[in-house]
Amino acid sequence: MVDIEHIRQLIEMMVENDLVELSVKHGEEELKLRRPNVAEAAAGASPAPAATALPATAPAAEGGEAAAAEDEAKLAKITSPMVGTFYAAPSPDTPPFVKVGSDIRRDTVVCIVEAMKVFNEIKAEISGTIVEIHVENGAAVEFGQPLFTVRRS
CATH class of the missing domain: 2.40.50.100 (RNA polymerase II/Efflux pump adaptor protein, barrel-sandwich hybrid domain)
Incomplete structure (x- = not known):
């Protein structure tokens, strides 16, 4: 089972590395994380205020x-x-x-x-x-x- 602290670490890693989506699979468990503002992040832009x-x-x-x-x-x-x-x-x-x-x-x-x-x-x-x-x-x-x-x- 994935604990909340592990999820927080994964989210922090996503923010630090400008990742839009992250998928982790361990045995039968699979966790998919996706950050909002996908279109802007996919275009390679860093988060900027609208x-x-x-x-x-x-x-x-x-x-x-x-x-x-x-x-x-x-x-x-x-x-x-x-x-x-x-x-x-x-x-x-x-x-x-x-x-x-x-x-x-x-x-x-x-x-x-x-x-x-x-x-x-x-x-x-x-x-x-x-x-x-x-x-x-x-x-x-x-x-x-x-x-x-x-x-x-």
Whole structure:
């Protein structure tokens, strides 16, 4: 019988080696593990946050509402590429990577997500200004969970 600690070690090995799928057979027992985001991993890309555009509201008749809708169309979310623990700073005694109002570029590290004792630097993947931080430091995050809202530049 496969114990949970052995499964954890296998998952950690998958993360460390960017494996998408792992199959282990021992006697009559067979264990198959598959990581999410298969299409991206199969293409050879490392896990990266998805920058998704927020849906724009329908254009309004009034100029103020139209301007608000246009402004909202420039907003995008940076989401977590994995399940783990969110860290806003590289260590507890250093300032956060970004704060509301910070200007970022595609290669700017915006946070760290710890998964299986591996600290993964999360890059913005878009350029703009941070307008909202959705997660508290040290909080658990899920795959696809919004971390930041960014106004594209």
